[in-house]
Amino acid sequence: MKDRSIHILNFVGLGFFEPAIRLATGEEIKKNLVALLKKVLLPILSVGLFLLLWHSGATYLYNVEKDARIEKALADQGEVGALEMRTCIESGDISCQPNTLPSPAQVWTAYKSLLADHAVISDKKVAFAEKVAATNAQRQEQGLAAITYTGRPSFVDQIFTSLKTVFAGFLLALFIAVPIGIMLGLSKTLRSSVNWLIQIFKPVSPVVWLLLVFMIVKTLTRGSDSDSSFIISFISVGLCSMWATLVNTSMGVSSVDKDYINVAKVLQLSVAQKVFKIILPSSFPLIFTGLRITLSVAWMVLIAIELLAQSPGLGSFVWEEFQNGANDSNSKIIVAMFIIGIIGFLLDRIMLTIQKFVTFTEETA
Amino acid sequence: MEALEKEEVVRRSDNGLFEDKYMLDISQLTKIYPTPNGDYVVLDDLDLKVKHEEFISIIGHSGCGKSTLLTMIAGLNPISRGTIIADNQTIKGPGPDRGVIFQSPSLLPWMTAYDNVMLGVKQVFAHGTKKDRDDIVKYYLAKVGLEDAMHKKAKELSQGMQQRVGIARAFALKPKVLLLDEPFGMLDSLTRGELQDVLIEVWNQEKITAIMITHDVDESIFLADRVIMMTSGPRAKVGDILEIDFERPRLRKDVLEHPDYYKYREHLINFLEH
Numbered sequence: 001m002k003d004r005s006i007h008i009l010n011f012v013g014l015g016f017f018e019p020a021i022r023l024a025t026g027e028e029i030k031k032n033l034v035a036l037l038k039k040v041l042l043p044i045l046s047v048g049l050f051l052l053l054w055h056s057g058a059t060y061l062y063n064v065e066k067d068a069r070i071e072k073a074l075a076d077q078g079e080v081g082a083l084e085m086r087t088c089i090e091s092g093d094i095s096c097q098p099n100t101l102p103s104p105a106q107v108w109t110a111y112k113s114l115l116a117d118h119a120v121i122s123d124k125k126v127a128f129a130e131k132v133a134a135t136n137a138q139r140q141e142q143g144l145a146a147i148t149y150t151g152r153p154s155f156v157d158q159i160f161t162s163l164k165t166v167f168a169g170f171l172l173a174l175f176i177a178v179p180i181g182i183m184l185g186l187s188k189t190l191r192s193s194v195n196w197l198i199q200i201f202k203p204v205s206p207v208v209w210l211l212l213v214f215m216i217v218k219t220l221t222r223g224s225d226s227d228s229s230f231i232i233s234f235i236s237v238g239l240c241s242m243w244a245t246l247v248n249t250s251m252g253v254s255s256v257d258k259d260y261i262n263v264a265k266v267l268q269l270s271v272a273q274k275v276f277k278i279i280l281p282s283s284f285p286l287i288f289t290g291l292r293i294t295l296s297v298a299w300m301v302l303i304a305i306e307l308l309a310q311s312p313g314l315g316s317f318v319w320e321e322f323q324n325g326a327n328d329s330n331s332k333i334i335v336a337m338f339i340i341g342i343i344g345f346l347l348d349r350i351m352l353t354i355q356k357f358v359t360f361t362e363e364t365a
Numbered sequence: 366m367e368a369l370e371k372e373e374v375v376r377r378s379d380n381g382l383f384e385d386k387y388m389l390d391i392s393q394l395t396k397i398y399p400t401p402n403g404d405y406v407v408l409d410d411l412d413l414k415v416k417h418e419e420f421i422s423i424i425g426h427s428g429c430g431k432s433t434l435l436t437m438i439a440g441l442n443p444i445s446r447g448t449i450i451a452d453n454q455t456i457k458g459p460g461p462d463r464g465v466i467f468q469s470p471s472l473l474p475w476m477t478a479y480d481n482v483m484l485g486v487k488q489v490f491a492h493g494t495k496k497d498r499d500d501i502v503k504y505y506l507a508k509v510g511l512e513d514a515m516h517k518k519a520k521e522l523s524q525g526m527q528q529r530v531g532i533a534r535a536f537a538l539k540p541k542v543l544l545l546d547e548p549f550g551m552l553d554s555l556t557r558g559e560l561q562d563v564l565i566e567v568w569n570q571e572k573i574t575a576i577m578i579t580h581d582v583d584e585s586i587f588l589a590d591r592v593i594m595m596t597s598g599p600r601a602k603v604g605d606i607l608e609i610d611f612e613r614p615r616l617r618k619d620v621l622e623h624p625d626y627y628k629y630r631e632h633l634i635n636f637l638e639h
Contacts, residue, residue, distance in 0.1 A: 260471065263471050266461060267484065
């Protein structure tokens with residue numbers, strides 16, 4: 001039981017829990033206590049230090065902004081205005097709060113308010129669905145489209161929209177890059193003939209990809225009234241992120257151990273057998289490394305692309321909050337930043353776990 | 366055991382194989398690697414004939430072109446000039462009629478020992494039934510002492526065990542010629558001895574014409590009917606041939622105690638030192 005859970009933890013890349021489990025079962029107390037200290041307490045300490053730095057930095061910026069406001073009030077409205085401004089700020093009134101980097105506590109509050117907002121919106125949705133259930137049934141009989149909830153999406157909805165976009169983009173990258181990568185890896189001629197194109201397109205910025213996809217999709221979907229922003233954003237995400245997989249796959253396929261190729265030659269395996277029995281399995285580790293990079297790049301460029309394509313998701317959430325300029329907007333942006341970071345980390349762990357399942361080498365990240 | 370061997374001989378002569386003089390006929394074989402400073406001639410007009418059911422070993426200094434010769438017979442390395450005729454057919458490329466045991470075991474690490482052998486068996490016995498193929502794979506894996514480990518992944522096996530699988534794979538394909546490229550070069554001396562015994566035991570039953578490259582004087586005397594000594598390169602050719610007249614099947618102890626053993630050994634070492 002113990003060994004099994006330790007094995008699973010190590011497998012999914014959460015090996016730092018190992019000493020805690022060993023300690024709980026009373027195994028080599030002293031050694032595992034030291035290991036626990038190193039693997040768990042020190043990281044927690046570093047997070048604490050980071051929060052402390054953040055807090056003091058935010059306080060400093062707050063004071064700079066506050067002084068500037070009082071200074072300005074003094075210049076514009078004289079002593080009385082300055083005093084009014086000072087009491088207003090210190091009373092915590094929302095209308096005159098300095099707008100700057102929020103402190104950790106503010107971000108935490110914003111996080112809770114976002115969750116509360118989500119609960120409210122979910123309730124609204126349920127209520128709406130109940131209200132229109134009868135009407136929808138009627139409309140369905142008449143062959144009309146159902147009435148759907150069109151209210152503002154909550155923060156949690158935005159996260160799932162973003163995940164959907166990234167997932168679609170990632171699949172697109174997978175289905176384009178892996179087959180092309182295999183073909184390029186197999187043929188040196190093909191590789192050298194498209195090498196220039198790859199080298200030129202690889203460093204192109206996500207924004208430019210978006211515009212390019214926009215040009216094409218806009219023309220292709222002309223006449224149809226469907227919302228093309230999702231299509232545009234997921235295709236752009238796919239195109240931006242597929243290069244790592246393309247390059248890694250072609251490298252993996254072209255650098256298969258010569259011994260394995262000799263085995264295939266001696267056995268006179270057919271091309272299909274050679275590809276599926278020998279070349280693909282032996283280049284799996286490199287292909288998966290490429291896919292992991294692709295997924296993290298996809299998640300990274302997603303925000304910028306959603307922001308520009310005005311497709312719903314975390315990117316547009318961040319942009320709307322920035323435009324909104326409400327008192328807690330800055331805090332909400334930071335909440336989104338952490339959520340993006342944590343989801344990116346989780347996605348990478350999931351990929352790593354899948355990689356360990358399907359490949360033959362014991363690679364660790 | 367003896368009856369089985371006799372039957373084998375009869376069957377082979379029925380096929381008419383015994384009428385041919387040689388299993389392998391290499392004539393005027395030349396290998397040239399072009400370099401920026403002109404051509405580099407590795408092998409120059411090399412002639413070698415190997416009889417049916419003969420085990421020969423080729424010994425020579427590093428870089429003399431032994432491995433080049435072997436990869437050319439295997440068909441993995443293009444021939445610059447000359448011909449190689451295996452079983453009355455000029456070789457044109459690699460094929461399962463010439464089984465190779467490489468220096469590194471070259472197993473596919475993501476497959477089990479069984480699957481590694483089966484990969485080749487499926488190719489060669491494509492028309493047999495599934496049961497036949499299964500029997501062949503299991504028979505040879507048992508022969509090399511891997512009954513219990515045949516469903517382990519190749520990467521989980523030790524070097525010595527992996528090379529055992531390599532031996533099973535080569536024999537299971539029933540090749541006409543077996544090519545061994547320093548098969549035990551990467552093993553420690555204890556494992557090497559064990560594997561020599563495994564190899565010779567399987568070979569005693571199969572009697573496949575074998576050509577083995579080696580650095581090891583004792584190994585070549587113990588295993589081979591003839592030892593081919595190659596001159597140092599460039600322009601390497603056959604320098605000397607030593608017939609080893611020990612009876613088969615051979616036991617290591619008998620070979621080591623044989624009065625001629627040290628005579629053979631001295632002959633080989635004298636050649637290599639000059």
